[in-house]
Ligand SMILES: O=C(O)CCC(=O)C(=O)O
């Protein structure tokens with residue numbers, strides 16, 4: 001029995017679990033181990049916490065591996081010829097044989113360990129939550145090496161987890177902590193090979209680069225299959241459809257959604273989300289083979305890259321160029337079969353989901369199906385190419401496309417469909433095409449009605465006699481402009497003027513918005529807050545309906561727009577701002593639309609503020625914008641500016657979070673809290 005585990009085992013912590021221990025654990029499902037680990041954590045029993053968490057991770061891995069092997073072994077089932085010509089029967093016969101085979105296989109290999117628990121727990125395991133707990137428990141035990149390793153391992157799957165980033169920063173500044181301790185304990189072999197490949201590639205060691213990248217590719221396929229197979233998991237939801245085919249559809253949609261996520265999960269490397277990782281391998285290989293003068297392979301890999309991005313200007317130019325060379329011919333443009341197969345299946349599954357969405361749109365929220373599943377963006381500019389001269393042409397091309405947006409009704413490519421991002425409860429309402437510019441979006445549902453109310457209330461806390469002086473009429477004499485930063489909010493909470501929960505909601509919602517913008521635009525790098533401001537614009541009683549001024553003049557957020565239309569990226573502009581987002585908190589005022597505008601102030605597109613609506617855009621002169629006069633009432637919004645440059649990371653967020661944590665610690669029972677969790 002696990003409950004009475006031998007305390008001596010605790011000393012051994014994680015590594016090297018013996019065969020006997022494994023035997024002992026047989027019969028204990030990993031979700032039970034995991035939940036015992038959680039209990040131990042809450043009881044502040046740190047050694048039990050790590051013991052159970054380590055075992056949960058181990059058993060989970062063991063189970064996953066064997067389930068995968070069983071599914072592989074049972075995949076192909078032959079059906080008796082007598083079923084020929086009865087397609088449903090034939091298919092069902094196949095499924096039933098497969099199910100029986102699987103069942104037998106799992107029973108043989110896994111015995112009592114096969115039960116998986118609820119999906120939520122499996123998701124938590126997949127998202128490496130046990131490492132989140134272990135990080136703290138190891139730290140409490142004084143094992144900095146394992147704490148740092150756990151923190152690092154967790155972060156690899158939770159890139160936007162700021163608290164863990166802060167924890168890692170904390171570990172790094174401890175002198176005894178060594179660089180090698182930040183090790184991804186779950187790093188798959190394909191990642192190692194890929195990193196090796198990149199190293200060789202950068203050092204112009206092309207033979208080694210080829211070997212590593214080809215090996216990484218094979219391992220990637222293997223891991224990808226495992227991920228997809230793990231989606232064939234039990235379902236604990238009550239099946240609500242009473243029609244057989246609807247129930248089957250329901251289950252299958254769930255499977256497809258899980259599988260789609262595999263591409264995302266297979267695109268994390270060293271704490272980064274790498275877009276189009278699979279396709280990029282072919283891009284690199286194309287170049288490597290060119291250097292090695294292995295021309296058939298140059299063509300194969302170029303052709304393979306192009307199935308993912310058929311119109312990629314860089315690669316089409318490369319191919320055109322190759323075709324002018326004596327060794328090349330069209331028939332060498334063969335697509336690599338495994339890649340073609342992966343691509344084809346993903347596309348078919350996307351079509352199924354699209355169809356489901358059209359038929360049952362209300363029941364399933366499936367975002368981001370318009371583009372292909374590879375999250376195509378501008379194809380990654382990083383891999384160099386054989387002929388280096390086209391840099392400028394490429395930029396011109398990009399500009400042309402933007403121009404087209406503005407001028408024509410029917411754009412050449414539906415570039416607004418390139419982005420796809422899922423966040424529960426959030427729906428995209430306008431993309432680049434509606435808003436008439438590539439790096440623009442509007443989404444609804446980022447904050448609930450209740451959250452909006454609380455934040456608007458919080459905004460008042462900042463203004464009523466709390467001494468935030470300054471010019472109350474920042475942009476126009478007809479409106480009062482007042483605001484509250486995250487740290488000011490936390491300080492108000494400290495003084496008891498607002499509740500800790502409200503201040504915390506401010507932080508959490510701003511993080512949610514940041515994550516959405518980051519995800520929606522599929523940024524390759526981390527996005528930091530650089531300034532966060534909860535602001536209200538209130539029409540003065542003497543404001544009139546025939547005002548011609550703006551609430552916020554047309555401007556760009558990171559450059560200084562001059563009268564001649566130029567926009568130098570110099571002081572006094574906030575040149576380090578890369579992206580902007582505004583989360584609206586209310587409607588019910590008069591005027592106050594957000595507008596994207598031309599230099600001459602003519603309106604390109606506009607956004608009507610309302611609770612939970614988020615507008616996001618890149619912060620440069622490509623996105624001139626402003627706010628129309630608020631003629632009557634009060635308009636509140638959470639305005640955020642983000643940067644890629646860590647040096648401008650808004651420290652207030654960190655300070656505010658810490659302050660609030662301390663406040664909570666002293667007001668509630670600390671031991672039952674998970675202090676490091678964010679929304
Ligand atoms: O409140 C808004 O809608 C936009 C505000 C804005 O553009 C800014 O503060 O830079």
Ligand SMILES: [Fe+2]
Pocket residue numbers: 555556557580625
């Ligand atoms: Fe702005």
